[in-house]
Amino acid sequence: MSILEVVGVSKLFGALRAVDDVSFTVEAGEIFGIAGPNGSGKSTLFNTISGIPFGPDEGRVVFQGQDLSRLKGHVIARMGLARTFQRETAFDTLSVFENALMGASYGRAARGAGAAEVTEALQFVGFDKAMFRRPAAELSVYDRKCLMLATALAMSPRILLLDEPASGLTKPEIEDSITLIRRIAGRGITILLIEHVLTMLLTLSQRLMVLNQGRMLILGEPEEVVRNPEVIRAYLGDRRRAA
Structure with missing residues (x-):
């Protein structure tokens, strides 16, 4: 059963569509991975879902059957949706x-x-x-x-959005973080996970979505997604042209 539905969500900054018509669903109890090059819209997507600091300009975010799209962040949090940030905020x-x-x-x-x-x-x-x-x-x-x-x-x-929890960590600390996130999921909390550390994404994610230039590039089984030629081009294309 879907706990979260993102339907045609877009976020605009002037002429820039930082998130562009993104749609997907997340099942209750799932660890749902999100990957993409820097600047692909991952954290902006989290912002639109959580309402911190803004919601979507277009589309809908539906959490447990209720539309969050025009709600403030503190209201969404009290409904059971929490998030962390790239920087260690405290x-x-x-x-x-x-x-x-x-x-x-x-x-x-x-x-x-x-x-x-x-x-x-x-x-x-x-x-x-x-x-x-x-x-x-x-x-x-x-x-x-x-x-x-x-x-x-x-x-x-009920649902937790984790934005690059492995950023800045050593390899042993990443392994400890993987164990901790598994334990959190074991409590029945649904997790959306943004991460650049491939080991963490492949180890934890049940499905993996890749964003590129604000749009969904692919969604599927993690091992298949990372082998997709379009995904490889999105991450390595500029480097290959430079060579």
Whole structure:
């Protein structure tokens, strides 16, 4: 059963169509991968789905049967859709615990979440209680990414949009992130995953969509998608011409 439907979505910046008539569905419980060259519209697509900071100019985003297209980001979050960002966003002067508590107050858990729920989210991603009082500014890149995940989980999402969670990580940290994302999916949370690290995409994704110049290039089984000549040209075409 589809939990998310994206129907003819476009986002325009003047004459530029950053996202151009993109349509797809995501099944409940699925890990749905999204790939594409830099500037292909991946993060802009996430913006239009989450309403942060804007929705689509054309088309519809339907989450659990409800049209999100004209709703504000905080309303969408409280319906059960959370996201992370490419950069390790956090309130640096707040503690690890306070950051996650901010997430809980913003999301679906806002009316009922307290210390126990935030503690559970932080421990789930690997923080021990000794870390709870540390300022976010003192965390490593990997720990800041884990804090973003914990903050999103504290929102009690039904669907989670992950924007390049492996960016800036070492190979062992990427492997740990793969394990953590699998555990999140094991809780029944549907995941949309943008990533440039092919290992993560191929390991986690059940289906993979490739964007190029704002449009969907292909959608299918990950191993077949990455071997598609059009996908190879989209990623390597300029490099081949330069050679």
